[in-house]
Amino acid sequence: MLSKIKKEILKLLDLKEANFSMPPTSEMGDICFPTFEEAKKRGANPGGVAKELANNFKAQISNFKLIDKVESFGPYVNFFLNTAELSKLVLENIDENFGNNNIGKGKKVLIEYPSQNTHKEFHIGHFRNVCIGNTILQVYRASGYNITPMNYVNDFGRHVVKCLWGIMNSSLLGIQSLEIETAENKQKILGEIYAKASNYLKEHDKEYDEELDDLQKKLESGEEEITKLFLETRKWSIDGFVELMQEMKVEHDSIIYESEVKAQGQELVDELLSKKIAEVGEGGAIIVDLNKYKLDIALLRKSTGGGVYMTSDLALSEEKFQRYDVEESINITGSEQDFYFKQLFKVLELNGFHKKMTHIGYGLINTSNGGKMSSRAGNVILYEDLRDKIFEHLEKETRSRHEDWSEEKVRETSYILTMAVLKFTMQKHEANKVVTFDFEEAVSFDGFSAPYILYTVARINSLKRKFVQENFALVEKDFALFTEDEVKNLVLKISDFPEVVIKSLENYNSSIIAKYCFDLAKIYNDFYNKHSVLNAENEELVKVRLYLSIKVFEVLTKALGLLTIDVVSEM
Known part of the structure; x- marks a missing residue:
């Protein structure tokens, strides 16, 4: 999504390329690029080139609804995106194929x-x-x-x-x-x-x-x-x-x-x-x-x-x-x-x-004492032993949280959580990093962990269930109601997903997907904790915030699916 916006910016500024990045703070904009290379080509001062490019864009800004304003900051050109237009562009394009690409069309690869x-x-x-x-x-x-x-x-x-x-x-x-x-x-x-x-x-x-x-x-x-x-x-x-x-x-x-x-x-x-x-x-x-x-x-x-x-x-x-x-x-x-x-x-x-x-x-x-595992030495941590230990812990935790649940539901939920904990912990760090398995960290419902992410999915599921009970219709969505920075941050993170998939592909790196899942869950929770969804000021705001939540659910579920992690409806 953002790649299309960046291409349009370059087209309007008559530039062939630019090294876009995210500014360090939202006060400095949503996307930016430095002008060092362009200034070098022109034999000019980077700050002066940045100011010139910003002014050129301002003259055409009425033709670009996605940009609210543009400013130069030293050698950088900073762009401020329109939250409503960005939300409409990103959220309405999310379907079952969101995140997919055709880079490998017609190509055959073997993975051993x-x-x-x-x-x-x-x-x-x-x-x-x-x-x-x-x-x-x-x-x-x-x-x-x-x-x-x-x-x-x-x-x-x-x-x-x-x-x-x-x-x-x-x-x-x-x-x-x-x-x-x-x-x-x-x-x-x-x-x-x-x-x-x-x-x-x-x-x-x-x-x-x-x-x-x-x-x-x-x-x-x-x-x-x-x-x-x-x-x-x-x-x-x-x-x-x-x-x-x-x-x-x-x-x-x-x-x-x-x-x-x-x-x-x-x-x-x-x-x-x-x-x-x-x-x-x-x-x-x-x-x-x-x-x-x-x-x-x-x-x-x-x-x-x-x-x-x-x-x-x-x-x-x-x-x-x-x-x-x-x-x-x-x-x-x-x-x-x-x-x-x-x-x-x-x-x-x-x-x-x-x-x-x-x-x-x-x-x-x-192993927990920092020693390298060896089948010869017999000091390996067996997969089945670790799986059973995690399951036992999560089964006890789930049963204490939901005394009214059936035994079957407790065990089914605990098993899904167990596999999520194992798969996420194995991939949360880059592949070439040595991992010391920290049990307490892995099963925690807070922080960089699978339970934290799956709890976010379950939270949105709960909103969906309550909303359906109220019999609202998710047809008309007034994106103009989106004015909060938390919404923009969330939509920007959602829009990253297609590029995250490509980056993971190009680098043979599954940790990029795991990190994205955590970041998206965290940014959603920041939004959720500051802005009520079902108790918003009016029905239209309820609808559009729930729509946003559902889109987070869809993208997060798909990203977890790439890690072969299933989700739970309740936790």
Whole structure:
């Protein structure tokens, strides 16, 4: 919306471009731009140019209803918008497509997430990956892209070997075989076995290395007994993942397993050797020397002949483009893999693979004592454990607030709030930031939190219910009644939504959407606390303020939808 206003301003002033921004205070206007570049072109003083441009606009202001006045302030030209005209322009253009754009029309993009490992627990680091992936996917769809959401499951790495070894040697870990067979949550017990096996093997240094190498070879060669155990335990993991993905509203079009591309990856390593892109390194490992690109040494194959992550990822990268015919592939992983992906993309480039590949790295989740989580160390915060803890707290809170509610309504509302808390907290900070999960802050009904935002939505829902009961008609709206600064601030924030979506798209940044949701809720509450809606001075003012509230509801609900956050009707 504002972009159209800015274009009209430039047209009236006969300028090709200007760096528009928001003035620091409303007393200085609603939008402004500096004249440094224009003054440089003219060889003139910026302050003088600003004054000249302001005067030129004043001479034509009668042709521009959206601008009440224009002033120069030093080197800046400041514009004051007409609240009534702005409200009419913005609010009457809000429909189900508001915020959508056609930037990606006709373009196909693949988003790979969360790329979790089988035979490990699903912790909140994985969940942050899911949240970011879900939002990036929704933002791309809102921008007209044809999206293929895909999951790459690492079911063949060293972690699998350690877990299988742990099952075969469960007595060494203090785990009874019956305990494994009868476990209700088999995915969870696999994670426990992996953590205990990793710690046990670490304590015994290299004592079991040969045994693990032998197990790895048997797994890769398809030895019957090991393959049977592998497939059975992999199914435990996958069944658990499917259930969790449904809960998190993840819909993958396809899943590729590492075991499917491992052999193809080995062939690519041989190809790189034959082209002399790769070489035999110290000890017999296959490497690519990337030092001249300041990317160190990339390991493609172990000296034992076994594959590594890059072995499979080389094949996966090519497979994604061949199978899905996309223009771009986006990978979402922890930011500790940033360097690895630079190496991977460079090796692919050296081999003549020139497709658009993007890596989005996100910061890890710290435990409450500030320590880094590790599946090997067994100090991860499991997603299901945190979800249940938040649900228990919010269920108690909801029940105390609404003693008259049915048990079903209490639990349903508490569950929606729980998922909102989890999803919002994982995305309220930029992806590359490390997050320490603060429980009290996350579940608070005040501040930068999901409950605060959802309470705002519920508040507007309450207004709508009361208004319908009064049987008013929302047909005629007198926008001239809008004179308050709080209204203008609110309408301006609403008008930002389409550009917020584009900014999130261009920066692969879901936190921009989360921040917008909070800002819009806060500005609405500022308006609501100062200006009564249902008890306004007259019926016409009630109608137009409620209309504004409903439009806030629509935009806020859509923005939350991009975060895959549902709303509640009451809180």
